[in-house]
Amino acid sequence: MLLEKKNIGDAMITLQELCTDLEEFLNTSDYKDYCDNGLQVEGTNEIKHFATGVSASLATIQAAADLGVQALIVHHGMFWNGDPYAVVGTKREKLNTLLKHGISLLAYHLPLDGNTEVGNNWKAAKDLGWRNLQPFGEYKGNYLGVKGTVPKQGVRDFQMELEEYYQHPAHCALGGNETVETAALVSGGAYKLLPEAAQQGVDCFITGNFDEPAWHHAYEEKINFFAMGHSATERVGPKALGELIQDKYSLKYTFIDIPNPF
Numbered sequence: 001m002l003l004e005k006k007n008i009g010d011a012m013i014t015l016q017e018l019c020t021d022l023e024e025f026l027n028t029s030d031y032k033d034y035c036d037n038g039l040q041v042e043g044t045n046e047i048k049h050f051a052t053g054v055s056a057s058l059a060t061i062q063a064a065a066d067l068g069v070q071a072l073i074v075h076h077g078m079f080w081n082g083d084p085y086a087v088v089g090t091k092r093e094k095l096n097t098l099l100k101h102g103i104s105l106l107a108y109h110l111p112l113d114g115n116t117e118v119g120n121n122w123k124a125a126k127d128l129g130w131r132n133l134q135p136f137g138e139y140k141g142n143y144l145g146v147k148g149t150v151p152k153q154g155v156r157d158f159q160m161e162l163e164e165y166y167q168h169p170a171h172c173a174l175g176g177n178e179t180v181e182t183a184a185l186v187s188g189g190a191y192k193l194l195p196e197a198a199q200q201g202v203d204c205f206i207t208g209n210f211d212e213p214a215w216h217h218a219y220e221e222k223i224n225f226f227a228m229g230h231s232a233t234e235r236v237g238p239k240a241l242g243e244l245i246q247d248k249y250s251l252k253y254t255f256i257d258i259p260n261p262f
Contacts, residue, residue: 011048013251014045015044015104016045018050019039022106022108026108026111026112030111030141031109031110031111032142035080035107036079037110038108039104040056040078040105040106040107041095041103043101043102043103044102044104047104049068049254050071050242050245050252050253051073051254052238053238053257053258054076054234055075055258056076056078056094058093058097060074061098062097064101064103065098065101067254070104071104071106072098072103072105072106072256073108073245074105074106074107075234076109078094078105078107112237112241113186114142114144118237118240118241118244119240120187120233120234121144121187123237123240128150128161128162130149131149131150133148137186137190137193145186145190145193146184147183147184147202148183149182150183150204152181154179155174158180159172162226166228166232166233167232168232170227170228171210171227173219175222176204176218176223177203177222183203183204183205184205186207187236188209188233189207191214194214194217194223197223205226206226207226207227207228208234209227210225229262232260239255242255
């Protein structure tokens with residue numbers, strides 16, 4: 001189990017302890033991702049105060065520096081396959097801020113989608129009271145999302161429940177049943193999985209963002225589609241992971257909530 005209590009005295013852990021425990025808990029080596037998961041920028045070795053956030057944006061990193069944290073854990077890190085190698089412009093500014101303030105940057109992308117305890121999808125499904133949960137949305141050998149049964153209700157009531165949970169308005173295409181009992185969820189940019197959800201017979205498919213074809217797929221495949229915001233659907237995992245680390249290690253913790261309507 002992640003982060004068993006240790007005799008840490010004044011509530012401090014080392015960067016190595018944190019990295020090792022998170023690698024084991026999130027099973028990072030199991031995922032074929034398009035970015036590095038784990039430590040991306042090394043800061044100070046001792047961690048007493050840490051923060052989590054959705055993305056390693058300049059605003060998030062600057063907020064972490066203002067808070068005086070020693071570690072920042074995000075879902076979307078700084079380095080992605082295919083990025084330019086040059087450290088210039090905003091990338092230089094981000095690195096300079098992290099290094100100047102001794103902040104370690106850790107990022108967990110697909111592992112923080114697929115985790116069944118604190119992941120963006122399973123955690124949301126449990127919070128929303130779904131039952132009979134099963135993995136959904138396979139990507140290169142790992143399932144990222146979840147599907148299950150939902151309390152029977154009208155589709156508009158279900159929409160309002162999602163909007164309340166994610167604190168974000170829904171972009172929706174209501175091509176399916178007016179009464180819903182099943183749903184599938186894959187956070188972020190997974191709108192292309194809409195046909196797969198329809199093929200599996202669920203009443204609703206939920207993700208973060210959308211594109212023009214999703215509207216047609218929803219009505220053609222007779223399924224209800226909800227896009228709840230890429231950032232909004234991926235706040236769940238970082239917050240839950242941060243709270244778990246805080247509980248296990250008694251560290252000072254802050255969730256950095258940078259507004260992002262997309």
